[in-house]
Amino acid sequence: MRKYAELSDEDLLILFQEDGEGVFKEIYNRYWSQLYSAAYRRVKSREVSQEIVQDIFTSLWIHREELNVKTSLTGYLLTAVKYRVLNHIEKEMVRRNYRALILDMPDQSPNFTEEAVFYDDLNSRLELEVSQFSPKCKEVFELSRKSYKSNKEIADLMNISVKTVENHLTKALQILRVQFKEVMILVIYSQL
Incomplete structure (x- = not known):
């Protein structure tokens, strides 16, 4: 068994396609709390932050074979957090605007x-x-x-x-x- 903890991010990325599961566990353990903290600072919700990080790791696992990281792994994952947070905020704004629109409408419910x-x-x-x-x-x-x-x-x-x-x-x-x-x-x- 390889000792992935000693490998650099670049080496992890190279091995990720060969030995996906072991490398994935190392990436997960290495970055989970950092990604969670980055998400939490922006959305201020534990559940949403956990969901964002889980989505990132799920996507990373699913797309591991065509993964093309042009920057560092850290930069790649933090950018993923940024975009997931922005998507979440946008969806929340749409929901909030929709709720406000519904509440502002006169009561037109059929009797x-x-x-x-x-x-x-x-x-x-x-x-x-x-x-x-x-x-x-x-x-x-x-x-x-x-x-x-x-x-x-x-x-x-x-x-x-x-x-x-x-x-x-x-x-x-x-x-x-x-x-x-x-x-x-x-x-x-x-x-x-």
């Missing part, structure tokens, strides 16, 4: 209970209005709006002309438009 009650009331009122149509008009309207039949299909089913179907629908919609005018105003106003 499903209120909307369900409004829908039920609206539907009940529609049923009441339709029930007051003449029997033929009511039948035409329900075949059109509830059964989704075309004007031609309704005419064939009821043995009337397509023009009569259109007249009944026009009359029904005019009545509903007048009866629901204030509801539409409320809906439009509530969305402003």
